[in-house]
Amino acid sequence: MPKTPERCQEIREETRKKILHDAMLYFARNGFAGTKISDLADYIGIGQGTLYIYFKSKEDLFKEIFTVCNNDREIKELKMLSGLPISAKSKISKLSKTVIEKLEKEGNYAAKVTLTTHVLFEKDDFASENTTYQSEIYKYTAKIIEQGQKEKSVVAGSSMKLADFYWSVVYLYALKKLFTSKYETITASDLERVLLKDKH
Amino acid sequence: MPKTPERCQEIREETRKKILHDAMLYFARNGFAGTKISDLADYIGIGQGTLYIYFKSKEDLFKEIFTVCNNDREIKELKMLSGLPISAKSKISKLSKTVIEKLEKEGNYAAKVTLTTHVLFEKDDFASENTTYQSEIYKYTAKIIEQGQKEKSVVAGSSMKLADFYWSVVYLYALKKLFTSKYETITASDLERVLLKDKH
Amino acid sequence: MPKTPERCQEIREETRKKILHDAMLYFARNGFAGTKISDLADYIGIGQGTLYIYFKSKEDLFKEIFTVCNNDREIKELKMLSGLPISAKSKISKLSKTVIEKLEKEGNYAAKVTLTTHVLFEKDDFASENTTYQSEIYKYTAKIIEQGQKEKSVVAGSSMKLADFYWSVVYLYALKKLFTSKYETITASDLERVLLKDKH
Amino acid sequence: MPKTPERCQEIREETRKKILHDAMLYFARNGFAGTKISDLADYIGIGQGTLYIYFKSKEDLFKEIFTVCNNDREIKELKMLSGLPISAKSKISKLSKTVIEKLEKEGNYAAKVTLTTHVLFEKDDFASENTTYQSEIYKYTAKIIEQGQKEKSVVAGSSMKLADFYWSVVYLYALKKLFTSKYETITASDLERVLLKDKH
DNA sequence: AATGAATGAGTGTTCATTCAT
DNA sequence: TATGAATGAACACTCATTCAT
Numbered sequence: 091m092p093k094t095p096e097r098c099q100e101i102r103e104e105t106r107k108k109i110l111h112d113a114m115l116y117f118a119r120n121g122f123a124g125t126k127i128s129d130l131a132d133y134i135g136i137g138q139g140t141l142y143i144y145f146k147s148k149e150d151l152f153k154e155i156f157t158v159c160n161n162d163r164e165i166k167e168l169k170m171l172s173g174l175p176i177s178a179k180s181k182i183s184k185l186s187k188t189v190i191e192k193l194e195k196e197g198n199y200a201a202k203v204t205l206t207t208h209v210l211f212e213k214d215d216f217a218s219e220n221t222t223y224q225s226e227i228y229k230y231t232a233k234i235i236e237q238g239q240k241e242k243s244v245v246a247g248s249s250m251k252l253a254d255f256y257w258s259v260v261y262l263y264a265l266k267k268l269f270t271s272k273y274e275t276i277t278a279s280d281l282e283r284v285l286l287k288d289k290h
Numbered sequence: 291m292p293k294t295p296e297r298c299q300e301i302r303e304e305t306r307k308k309i310l311h312d313a314m315l316y317f318a319r320n321g322f323a324g325t326k327i328s329d330l331a332d333y334i335g336i337g338q339g340t341l342y343i344y345f346k347s348k349e350d351l352f353k354e355i356f357t358v359c360n361n362d363r364e365i366k367e368l369k370m371l372s373g374l375p376i377s378a379k380s381k382i383s384k385l386s387k388t389v390i391e392k393l394e395k396e397g398n399y400a401a402k403v404t405l406t407t408h409v410l411f412e413k414d415d416f417a418s419e420n421t422t423y424q425s426e427i428y429k430y431t432a433k434i435i436e437q438g439q440k441e442k443s444v445v446a447g448s449s450m451k452l453a454d455f456y457w458s459v460v461y462l463y464a465l466k467k468l469f470t471s472k473y474e475t476i477t478a479s480d481l482e483r484v485l486l487k488d489k490h
Numbered sequence: 491m492p493k494t495p496e497r498c499q500e501i502r503e504e505t506r507k508k509i510l511h512d513a514m515l516y517f518a519r520n521g522f523a524g525t526k527i528s529d530l531a532d533y534i535g536i537g538q539g540t541l542y543i544y545f546k547s548k549e550d551l552f553k554e555i556f557t558v559c560n561n562d563r564e565i566k567e568l569k570m571l572s573g574l575p576i577s578a579k580s581k582i583s584k585l586s587k588t589v590i591e592k593l594e595k596e597g598n599y600a601a602k603v604t605l606t607t608h609v610l611f612e613k614d615d616f617a618s619e620n621t622t623y624q625s626e627i628y629k630y631t632a633k634i635i636e637q638g639q640k641e642k643s644v645v646a647g648s649s650m651k652l653a654d655f656y657w658s659v660v661y662l663y664a665l666k667k668l669f670t671s672k673y674e675t676i677t678a679s680d681l682e683r684v685l686l687k688d689k690h
Numbered sequence: 691m692p693k694t695p696e697r698c699q700e701i702r703e704e705t706r707k708k709i710l711h712d713a714m715l716y717f718a719r720n721g722f723a724g725t726k727i728s729d730l731a732d733y734i735g736i737g738q739g740t741l742y743i744y745f746k747s748k749e750d751l752f753k754e755i756f757t758v759c760n761n762d763r764e765i766k767e768l769k770m771l772s773g774l775p776i777s778a779k780s781k782i783s784k785l786s787k788t789v790i791e792k793l794e795k796e797g798n799y800a801a802k803v804t805l806t807t808h809v810l811f812e813k814d815d816f817a818s819e820n821t822t823y824q825s826e827i828y829k830y831t832a833k834i835i836e837q838g839q840k841e842k843s844v845v846a847g848s849s850m851k852l853a854d855f856y857w858s859v860v861y862l863y864a865l866k867k868l869f870t871s872k873y874e875t876i877t878a879s880d881l882e883r884v885l886l887k888d889k890h
Numbered sequence: 891a892a893t894g895a896a897t898g899a900g901t902g903t904t905c906a907t908t909c910a911t
Numbered sequence: 912t913a914t915g916a917a918t919g920a921a922c923a924c925t926c927a928t929t930c931a932t
């Protein structure tokens with residue numbers, strides 16, 4: 091069975107995907123400084139050298155992972171949600187349910203959230219690039235919050251601060267998902283409460 | 291004439307305190323793996339060798355800092371609060387005000403909270419030791435929550451989960467305090483909302 | 491294609507052997523404290539890091555070398571010699587000739603003797619392990635000496651003391667071999683004289 | 691009681707002597723590289739800083755000790771012995787008795803011999819200085835040996851080689867004296883046997 | 891003069907990266 | 912292409928030396 095060039099390309103793509111996927115989780119758990127290439131390669135199940143065929147350096151790999159994390163689908167979905175002709179309360183409920191579900195079910199969502207947020211804190215170099223993504227997300231969340239404040243369903247306060255609060259809580263439970271199994275996970279209604287006034 | 295032993299002891303005690311204090315902040319900001327001894331020593335304003343007069347190793351220094359973080363005063367104060375003959379809502383208000391104030395004013399409170407929580411996630415070795423401290427804090431918080439649930443002022447749900455949620459939010463804003471100055475800090479009433487139903 | 495595991499194993503074994511061999515000489519010449527890893531690696535002709543692939547630490551490397559030095563062949567040969575049905579004088583002659591020859595010809599014999607004896611003096615930790623080897627050697631030498639004393643060919647005195655004397659002289663000329671080229675080496679008959687009465 | 695300048699000078703002299711004396715033993719036991727200033731100061735019973743009042747550096751201290759070791763009295767006595775109008779055998783007997791006695795009784799003789807010889811092996815820098823002393827000693831010993839060979843009491847062979855052999859054995863038992871108490875010490879007649887033919 | 895806390899150059903050890911196979 | 916042994920720059924740690932007291 092001769093390897094066609096196409097098949098070769100396919101294999102390459104698969105390996106690359108696998109590295110990105112596994113490394114995302116590993117970096118999210120151990121941080122950049124706390125990740126050794128040797129350990130990471132073992133974790134992925136490849137040789138150390140192989141990593142360097144696909145990525146120029148540890149830093150390069152990290153950056154690529156970070157880029158993958160900041161995909162636009164997330165933003166687009168949120169943008170669309172914010173534009174829907176429904177109450178802010180519904181939007182927040184919908185969003186919260188989706189997020190909690192992703193945390194539970196979607197394999198790498200927790201890692202993605204964790205890395206995205208971590209970078210904000212730790213890596214000054216990436217801060218600018220990241221801001222773009224983060225600020226888009228915040229912008230649309232803030233829009234929903236403002237709508238909710240008009241509708242009296244959302245608590246008072248700076249909409250950006252509240253958006254930040256909301257996503258920080260998501261980050262928190264992403265962290266918990268990654269590291270512990272001890273505590274019960276937050277529910278969508280717990281998450282909503284960050285923004286919503288009580289229902290009576 | 292030789293230095294008096296008393297004076298020597300004093301000097302040692304002061305230097306040790308300074309190292310513990312400054313290193314706490316540095317470790318909280320950079321993590322264990324992300325902290326280089328040379329940078330840390332520069333940050334503290336001492337020679338690298340000096341660190342090793344007072345602490346056997348980087349790990350040893352970290353452990354000692356962690357021990358300092360887990361002081362009992364915190365626990366005692368919370369225990370006392372939980373026992374007071376006032377409404378749970380008042381207790382939560384009081385606690386939240388105190389915590390937010392400490393975050394704002396008290397020099398190393400943010401670092402303390404951050405380290406204590408980080409260790410829970412990252413360092414398996416410390417998990418057991420840490421659990422003691424953390425679980426005491428959680429226990430008394432849960433007690434207040436349960437009181438509040440009876441009084442109908444606190445939302446429904448597992449009291450331990452809610453306690454964890456509450457302190458996780460505190461951790462979040464400790465992180466923000468340490469790393470950014472961009473965002474408005476959370477208010478006590480934002481923090482309360484994690485637990486309390488709306489006032490109306 | 492990956493390297494075959496067999497070839498890898500081979501390479502590892504070779505490098506390990508080379509390190510043990512060369513480091514034995516280097517440690518014998520410079521002592522443990524006097525040996526810098528950087529110098530040693532240069533001497534062997536490998537990178538510093540390579541040493542740490544094969545040995546956990548400088549101390550570990552030293553211990554392994556020491557173990558290699560204390561091989562049983564030496565003991566077995568001496569045991570056999572001591573049991574032969576020939577005069578003690580012949581045994582001592584034979585032994586002395588062998589030893590002197592090894593000192594001259596066999597690459598690392600001098601280093602081996604030197605290290606084995608040095609350790610007796612300097613490293614308390616190894617004393618017990620070493621005693622086993624050393625005491626076996628002494629035991630069989632003492633046996634020959636006692637035979638010689640009965641046959642009136644060996645001088646009077648405690649056989650263990652004389653055995654110790656004999657091997658100490660060997661150690662001496664191992665040292666000289668390692669460090670200087672100035673002095674004429676001892677002859678087998680010089681060595682015999684430590685034990686034997688004059689021939690006339 | 692005001693300290694007179696004379697008394698001050700005396701105290702200085704005493705401390706200096708104490709350091710030289712104790713450090714000689716310590717260096718002999720641990721070697722140059724194996725000696726830490728902090729340990730040495732503890733052993734002597736003074737502060738680390740004090741050493742640097744009396745000696746410019748570790749190396750300087752070692753050199754001074756080495757100079758003290760190579761005193762001329764030894765040489766003079768041997769020179770005189772070699773010139774006496776008695777048989778070589780008597781001279782060797784006398785010398786051996788004196789040496790063994792010194793090893794037993796004289797506090798630092800073993801350390802002195804050990805250091806003097808060690809330096810020959812280890813410290814290339816000192817080799818030249820040392821050679822003077824050592825070669826004087828060897829010269830007079832060789833002279834006695836040559837006399838003995840004429841008188842047929844001493845074994846055949848290069849007189850320098852035999853002198854070297856003789857003093858090497860002395861070094862050996864100096865080592866043993868310093869490090870172990872296990873083995874019986876050599877007797878003067880054991881030592882003589884290095885040079886003398888048997889009595890029959 | 892004596893001390894020992896502080897220092898930083900030097901040493902031991904690790905780990906991202908390279909490269910022969 | 913994939914591997915893991917080899918590397919050396921970077922990091923943790925030690926110790927001879929200095930200096931304020």
